Amino acid sequence: MTSMTMIEAIRDAHMVAMERDDTVVVFGEDVGYFGGVFRCTQGLQERFGDHRCFDTPISEAGIVGAAVGMAAYGLRPCVEIQFADYMYPAYDQIVSEAARLRHRSAGDFTAPLVIRMPTGGGIFGGQTHSQSPEALFTHVAGLKTVVVSNPYDAKGLLIAAIEDDDPVIFLEPKRVYNGPFDGHPDRPIVPWSKHPLGEVPEGHYRIEVGTARLHREGSDLTVLTYGTMVHVAEAAAEEHGLDAEIIDLRTLVPLDVDTIVASVTKTGRCLVMHEATLTSGFGAELAATVQERCMFHLEAPIIRVCGWDTPYPHAHEWSYFPGPARVGYAMRELMDA
Amino acid sequence: MTSMTMIEAIRDAHMVAMERDDTVVVFGEDVGYFGGVFRCTQGLQERFGDHRCFDTPISEAGIVGAAVGMAAYGLRPCVEIQFADYMYPAYDQIVSEAARLRHRSAGDFTAPLVIRMPTGGGIFGGQTHSQSPEALFTHVAGLKTVVVSNPYDAKGLLIAAIEDDDPVIFLEPKRVYNGPFDGHPDRPIVPWSKHPLGEVPEGHYRIEVGTARLHREGSDLTVLTYGTMVHVAEAAAEEHGLDAEIIDLRTLVPLDVDTIVASVTKTGRCLVMHEATLTSGFGAELAATVQERCMFHLEAPIIRVCGWDTPYPHAHEWSYFPGPARVGYAMRELMDA
Amino acid sequence: MSDREPTPTPLRLRIPQPARGKHPPDRVRYISAAGEMAKPALDEKVERIALMRKQLVRVLDEDGSAVGDWVPEMSVDEKKQGLRTMLLVRSYDARMLQAHRQGKISFYMRSLGEEAIACAQQAALRPGDMHFPTYRQPGLLISSEYPLVTMMNQVLSNAEDPLHGRQLPVMYSSKAHGFFSISGNLATQYIQAVGWAMASALRGGTEIASAWIGEGATAESDFHAALVFASTYQAPVILNIVNNHWAISTPEDFARGASATFADRGYGFSIPALRVDGNDYLAVYAASQWAAERARTNLGPTLIEWITLRVGAHSTSDDPSVYRPPEEAAQFPLGDPVDRLRQHLVHLGEWDDAQHEALQEEVDAQVDEAFAEASSHGSVKSGDVGSAKTMFDDVYAELPRHLREQRDRLEELP
Amino acid sequence: MSDREPTPTPLRLRIPQPARGKHPPDRVRYISAAGEMAKPALDEKVERIALMRKQLVRVLDEDGSAVGDWVPEMSVDEKKQGLRTMLLVRSYDARMLQAHRQGKISFYMRSLGEEAIACAQQAALRPGDMHFPTYRQPGLLISSEYPLVTMMNQVLSNAEDPLHGRQLPVMYSSKAHGFFSISGNLATQYIQAVGWAMASALRGGTEIASAWIGEGATAESDFHAALVFASTYQAPVILNIVNNHWAISTPEDFARGASATFADRGYGFSIPALRVDGNDYLAVYAASQWAAERARTNLGPTLIEWITLRVGAHSTSDDPSVYRPPEEAAQFPLGDPVDRLRQHLVHLGEWDDAQHEALQEEVDAQVDEAFAEASSHGSVKSGDVGSAKTMFDDVYAELPRHLREQRDRLEELP
Ligand SMILES: Cc1ncc(C[n+]2csc(CCOP(=O)(O)OP(=O)(O)O)c2C)c(N)n1
Ligand SMILES: Cc1ncc(C[n+]2csc(CCOP(=O)(O)OP(=O)(O)O)c2C)c(N)n1
């Protein structure tokens, strides 16, 4: 075990995967020589050469389109989109191609690729460096969607994603790259070295795509969330003295329904949280699923605490971000309902 | 009042809007000389000239990108994407540009444009001529999303959409272009001339964006749906002898919450239907909203009847399509729960 | 500054007009005589190749003799094989169109008049190479001896369809035959082909890729991505543009814009580009071979604009009478690819009418036989479509829980 | 076929390597002497202009005299005005960078070394024309006399920010000053500019559009859409490519690929394209005027590649020491745009050191004064950001119910 930041864990996952399987190739804007604007691919080109890790022109459509072709050839591309906000030019290749190739060719061609992207706000990035577009992937049959919240999971899930035979969207909330941000921007930054989930095993291990993680046990209410919001939920529960059970979903599709149902059946109350805009966000799917499967156990309506239905504003970032105050307030409402 | 197909009603709406306001321009692939592959723009170029209605190169990104620029100049472009399945190359321009322009420029520049697209299956179009991507728009703040189910609404809503100062996504289920399809492909086709909603007023009228329509009154259960499925719901209710209240939402964002809440409060049971894939579909948002606002009135979990989470298959179209049998079965379950 | 030009010109756009009214031969730009265009060295400078932009690689002259630099090394048997393949494609095409008219299939797209391009390029490439086609290159499959019955099963969407009825007719897929799964979304395959070619080179392989696109679809953004990546990495790929002069109802100049040719698009990326008579089997073979050699020797991508005509409707859903002149095909100055290769063989003294008729009969019989077999498995129209449950397979490598539940639900329904 | 080449070559890609090690002057391709390149007629054939592709429009020679065909008609006052504007941009830039270092702002992007391009083009265009800029053309606003204080308020994201703190610093917007709202998504503005120009022409207007893009972002797909539409409809637009030799850490050849220049990209669309010394104020003015004249007289689009250097870091989040040679700016063969225009005025006998120092002081004072005023309204760092409620405005023209509810919720929170 070594203490790592999430950036180091992601870098290490690349190293391990590339070492074990020489069909793994890594590319994207600034990922080669420079090692990525968040340095997640630093050292890969030096170690594996420029035919395994390289820079690309600024064309997200080109990156994903080329990756689909390479995957059809038999490689396992793991590509980076510099910010999730810039994935839209690649959306056609993701939705119409990567997601559909296996099905439309009846397994003749497949697209085992990983598309990594930093997501979420909290770094004063304004509307085009803060988005969380997970719901735009979860609606697309054929994609798996992963969101990580800590170094330990990030490494194990990235290795599993690269080894997966299906296209995996791998979302990395940039606000937790360096520490478990709990939603209090005014407090000193806590590094991963001070957090148990910053302890990362060496070498190869997998966390299976499709499995949630019980982040905190509790009996008052269930919180369904992922990414940065896992830490915010924890802070809110502690600050409001609530015995919340917090589930870090980790994978949104396929969803770990059993873990969800077991928890909500136990607590009878459910809060759903994400940073993405509320309307048609993945929280809607969670709320719909929970009421379908647990309605008769619910003691109150499921509450969603999400980003507002506006672009992510630069100066008002902390009014937009669903921080511990807003979450705690909703937890209280949920308990009082 | 004249009897019109939905195609004729859409054409007529264009005529009326272009006649009243010479800043309205219409373009897209094959829409000029040919009048569109579904003939929705037939006659416009002849009547208004090629500087008001014209063909474009095959570039959805170009169509929407140019439309955003034209709207910024002061025009009101109303563009056609040949099939909704082909909107993905334009998705960046829709999401990052059209939807955000007013907000990011604080109203300095605006994008009053309409993007029309035929949606849905039922014509053996296979996976790339059958999609219903409404949930990919409803998640995007800044867009309004309309889905029409009949000629009367189509004309009034298209005129209102063109006159709207915000970007409107205007979805036209192609299976109801020529008649109110009820989900029985084996039965003779019913034309709009035999249906009251095929009676369309001449000249200018508006149906306000954001207003639902009570399609059928009832007291057993509430059906929330839109587009083709409105007619399927009606058939299912009748075939199963259920007194279903059917709400044709017509606009998904902004949603007519009052009409929904009033109905579900009354019936205590709610069925949500759409043709799009289930997971993260707009039905999830509907179910989440209804349980939030009406939980204590609900006598059973809200059921979603949607397309399966697979691509729309060509040969198995009718196993994919949520037809009256599947809907009726769910209605019965809902009543029995 | 505004005092400099006191009477400003009101601005006006150029809106290209369909060529409906015009005499069709006008529509083909810059026709050279057969043999006129010289064959450049494989590593000729891109500027010099660009200077040939208004020329057309042509081998077969009006009498059917093969002339000039570009005459390919081909045996008579190879040429006869080419003729046979083109006839087979044409016969197949006609049979499928008939099946549509008879209400046996839901949809079809023909390649009538464009047979030479796919057939001759396939003949010039090697097993292991990968094509990324559009819907108008069935010739690639047929000339690599993919079974007609299997193609027909796909078109019929019947229980034997290898794609389980998932795709529209003609959206074939065969990895074994170097034929990438066809997408309904235009142009996506172009950059994928470049990616596949890059993969081959990243691995130090020897296989090359061939990308296909219609001239109309070059307007799509993925065309640009492909050219950028091909140019930057010097990927071993052939970039084919099939200029059949129509994109549904719009004539080729909507996508071409003010430029002289589609081949010109290569220049700004330093990708050598040829214009080739696509109805000349020998020219297609020679140009494809030249481009393939360039790719195989790490000289990078080549762009080829194939001049041809979409003789039929866009698809069975289309009615071209609204937008195109009826006599267009008859007046097309590059003639018919089958007739021209036949004439060449006759000219060589290797072919006569009787042989041709016999071949035609043989080919038609082969198609009929295949269709009899394929039809015996029924069709989407007769409801013989295999199990609907298969729709849940292959969404993922393994069936996830939510799809298992949905499949169970489908089975449980009355 | 496989017998034809018995020993196949293993394929290999070209992966462009950053120029870090190389001597920077190598990186600018094809430098002509000032005055060397002839000025074509406005309606010169695109082929002939393409033949000038390796030439560079340059007016100011090493002594500061203006030579050749392209010498623009400009009064000494206009030139002095140009110098003043560039100094103002540079002073503004330095002040904002300092504000970032002082922790007063969250982010900043400089245009150091690229001032001439935006300033001189703005001077050559007319009120009513519309620019679709990137983040590196503050010179467009400053030379159209947009208030510095307002720009600073935007950068500070304070309560007086006209964009209500919604956008990242430098993402200005001003319709009145012909400056389109900047998007964080690269390249989207390029096709929008073409659309805007089309709109002007559809309405028979007289205003033209000017599109801006960095050389790296030309790889994006919207660049292609813009060229296709501009070519097809012959839209009245100037298509600027600012080749400052870097796209964050990647050198310009990643986007350029194997082609010789970015200007070459115009040729395949029959769009006349020039390469221009972007650090030569007079050359920028002359070339912009030429392109604008073409647009205004319905001769269609013009593409211009501006050769310059990104002297600073990509942004305040970037550390270029990892990927670029430290002495690059000093060795840049086209010099510094401010120095060169100053030298020209000196050469004309219209300027001396004392005047320059006085101007510099005046300009710095103007910036300081503006910053004092802007800072008095606070900043995002001091929390003076206006009301968070404004975030719900302008999502739509009218506040819809769900946003009203969310706004109420925000207010109700403790
Ligand atoms: C992204 C996308 N946009 C639009 C379409 C609809 N469409 C199908 S074929 C076609 C015309 C293509 O013309 P061209 O590329 O010239 O090929 P051809 O049909 O002539 O072989 C169009 C517009 C599509 N399939 N995909
Ligand atoms: C669609 C998109 N992809 C990636 C980025 C991230 N990004 C911002 S600036 C930049 C480099 C742009 O380089 P260039 O176009 O040369 O402009 P320059 O910064 O040199 O002015 C990148 C990759 C982005 N903003 N948008």
Ligand SMILES: [Mg+2]
């Ligand atoms: Mg075509």
Ligand SMILES: [Mg+2]
């Ligand atoms: Mg640059």
